[in-house]
Amino acid sequence: MKDREQGRHLPRLRRRYPRIPIVTTVATPARVLVVGFGNSLMADDGAGPEVVRRLNDGHLPAGVRAEDGGADSLRLPGLWRGEPDIWLVDAVTAGGEPGSIIRLGHDEVLALPQRHATAHALSLPEGLRWISLSYREMATVRYRFWGLVVRRLSLVSGLSDEVGAAVDRLVLEILRELEH
Amino acid sequence: MSQSARSIVIPHLGRVEGHGGIHVKVVGNTVHEVNMDIFEGSRYYEALLKGKHFLEVQGIITRVCAICSANHTVAALTALEEALGITQSERIHTLRGLLLLGATIESHALHVFALALPDFLGFDSVISMASKYPSEVAFALKLKQLGNRVQELIGGRAVHPINTLVGGFGKIPRHRDLKALRDELAAALDPLMGTVELVGSLPVPTWAAQPTVYVALRPYEEAFRFRGVTICTSRGEEFPIASYRDVIREFTVEHSHAKHSALASGETYMVGSLARLKLWGHYLGGRARQAFDRLFPGGVVDNVLLNNCAQLVELVHCVEHGVEVCDELLGMPEVPREMVEYEVRAGRGIGAIEVPRGTLFHEYELDGEGRVLSANVITPTAQNLANVERDMRAAVENLLGASEPIEDARLKLNLEMVARAYDPCISCSVHVTRL
Numbered sequence: 184m185k186d187r188e189q190g191r192h193l194p195r196l197r198r199r200y201p202r203i204p205i206v207t208t209v210a211t212p213a214r215v216l217v218v219g220f221g222n223s224l225m226a227d228d229g230a231g232p233e234v235v236r237r238l239n240d241g242h243l244p245a246g247v248r249a250e251d252g253g254a255d256s257l258r259l260p261g262l263w264r265g266e267p268d269i270w271l272v273d274a275v276t277a278g279g280e281p282g283s284i285i286r287l288g289h290d291e292v293l294a295l296p297q298r299h300a301t302a303h304a305l306s307l308p309e310g311l312r313w314i315s316l317s318y319r320e321m322a323t324v325r326y327r328f329w330g331l332v333v334r335r336l337s338l339v340s341g342l343s344d345e346v347g348a349a350v351d352r353l354v355l356e357i358l359r360e361l362e363h
Numbered sequence: 364m365s366q367s368a369r370s371i372v373i374p375h376l377g378r379v380e381g382h383g384g385i386h387v388k389v390v391g392n393t394v395h396e397v398n399m400d401i402f403e404g405s406r407y408y409e410a411l412l413k414g415k416h417f418l419e420v421q422g423i424i425t426r427v428c429a430i431c432s433a434n435h436t437v438a439a440l441t442a443l444e445e446a447l448g449i450t451q452s453e454r455i456h457t458l459r460g461l462l463l464l465g466a467t468i469e470s471h472a473l474h475v476f477a478l479a480l481p482d483f484l485g486f487d488s489v490i491s492m493a494s495k496y497p498s499e500v501a502f503a504l505k506l507k508q509l510g511n512r513v514q515e516l517i518g519g520r521a522v523h524p525i526n527t528l529v530g531g532f533g534k535i536p537r538h539r540d541l542k543a544l545r546d547e548l549a550a551a552l553d554p555l556m557g558t559v560e561l562v563g564s565l566p567v568p569t570w571a572a573q574p575t576v577y578v579a580l581r582p583y584e585e586a587f588r589f590r591g592v593t594i595c596t597s598r599g600e601e602f603p604i605a606s607y608r609d610v611i612r613e614f615t616v617e618h619s620h621a622k623h624s625a626l627a628s629g630e631t632y633m634v635g636s637l638a639r640l641k642l643w644g645h646y647l648g649g650r651a652r653q654a655f656d657r658l659f660p661g662g663v664v665d666n667v668l669l670n671n672c673a674q675l676v677e678l679v680h681c682v683e684h685g686v687e688v689c690d691e692l693l694g695m696p697e698v699p700r701e702m703v704e705y706e707v708r709a710g711r712g713i714g715a716i717e718v719p720r721g722t723l724f725h726e727y728e729l730d731g732e733g734r735v736l737s738a739n740v741i742t743p744t745a746q747n748l749a750n751v752e753r754d755m756r757a758a759v760e761n762l763l764g765a766s767e768p769i770e771d772a773r774l775k776l777n778l779e780m781v782a783r784a785y786d787p788c789i790s791c792s793v794h795v796t797r798l
Contacts (some may be wrong), residue, residue, distance in 0.1 A: 224408075258511055316500055316504075317501040317502075
């Protein structure tokens with residue numbers, strides 16, 4: 184028992200059936216990296232990480248990964264494993280009522296206002312541009328963006344009702360888009 | 364005859380939610396008011412930590428800051444371990460040192476290349492700078508990622524480290540990974556020295572220069588280090604770390620959410636790269652010494668705009684010393700994990716370390732069950748704030764006193780350059796996209 188617990192000296196399992204090569208006509212699923220940005224201790228800013236957590240709790244299709252990007256979009260290259268598509272989820276401060284979901288395509292997200300997010304961080308579009316300038320292999324990545332309009336940004340753990348409900352809808356929306 | 368009043372307002376300097384920033388009021392050529400307001404997040408975290416078990420502290424404190432999470436983690440662990448009577452093993456001490464180097468590489472690379480250098484080269488952003496300096500701009504982000512990679516290897520993941528624990532590490536990096544990291548660090552040195560040449564060729568304006576008191580920790584050994592044993596000032600004073608609350612007098616001001624700091628004498632002071640070089644630059648060696656000599660040919664002089672150059676010198680030091688630390692770790696036997704055994708007890712501990720923006724203090728008091736009774740965090744940005752306002756006042760007075768009149772737009776840019784030179788940490792604990 185001790186050996187079993189330590190994972191050593193286990194008897195080799197006998198293969199019960201001969202190995203059969205798998206031939207499939209199903210196309211290889213598109214590889215997608217979903218990244219949620221934000222801080223889960225700052226109320227609705229935690230929407231991005233919460234979407235990621237929910238996606239990982241469910242059954243993501245093969246070839247899809249979901250990662251918590253924290254509060255620094257410039258860490259994206261460290262999370263990227265060659266996926267041709269990166270889908271970004273972030274809290275946004277305008278664009279509708281709290282809990283609204285804003286969906287932007289590749290060109291639209293890169294055209295967002297390039298204002299510094301903080302004194303030592305860049306705006307998301309500026310960060311994405313810098314990444315494509317520095318990592319030629321990422322220059323062809325196609326981005327999609329979902330913004331969840333926040334109700335509150337303060338040091339409170341947990342999402343507001345509106346943003347919590349929006350996270351539910353967005354997780355379903357992302358899963359639907361992954362099927363196509 | 365009444366003189367015309369002039370207000371210079373920079374409303375959004377690093378404020379995510381938009382209130383605050385810099386406000387300067389000038390009547391004639393006399394500066395009447397200089398206020399800089401920031402959101403200083405760590406204060407709010409102190410309340411959140413009260414009542415939490417000490418093992419929960421890291422998971423919370425790592426979210427204080429997007430770019431300083433490893434620094435806050437090391438400061439918190441140092442304080443908690445002192446409270447619990449834990450002595451770090453040599454390997455733990457060395458690994459944490461490497462973690463701090465990685466965090467400084469990440470932070471300084473971003474600040475020097477993306478936030479400060481465009482000002483000096485006349486570009487409005489790092490992206491527009493790429494039109495003339497494409498290789499420097501590409502190298503900068505790769506250097507930042509190298510800093511991330513150091514933290515990922517030691518902290519266990521890229522965002523919010525989980526491998527750093529009270530008493531040790533859950534997993535010790537494998538030698539093959541350390542070797543790969545060592546080679547990456549070594550390869551970054553030559554291009555980094557190229558940047559030193561570029562920056563060394565740029566004139567640094569002197570309109571913000573004025574006599575300054577500098578504060579930094581005395582390194583724990585006779586070398587340039589980010590961990591120290593006492594608090595030293597450029598006036599020759601030296602204080603035990605345990606007396607930090609007496610040395611650093613915090614006070615509130617009406618115009619800011621963040622507390623300001625001054626020495627007991629009432630003088631404001633500066634912490635950060637320039638302070639470290641002023642006090643301990645003589646300990647630099649190798650390529651970092653060459654960088655120091657190139658950028659500070661006459662030694663450190665009073666001018667906050669030179670803090671950008673000081674950060675570049677520290678970048679060279681961090682990369683160069685990172686190679687040495689990797690070699691040191693590779694000389695130790697490979698082990699899967701290392702933890703010091705300890706018992707939970709009541710106690711109080713202080714962790715003081717040098718982080719990219721200056722000296723960071725964490726203090727925790729624990730009860731017999733290991734719950735946090737009190738927490739105190741003093742960040743470098745909070746310590747620098749009063750000095751930022753002092754330097755801004757001097758800068759405006761110097762600029763207004765110049766023979767040629769200066770437009771508001773130019774004044775604003777120059778004030779932003781002063782604020783940016785301090786590399787202030789402003790509400791970076793959130794990531795919100797503004798539409």
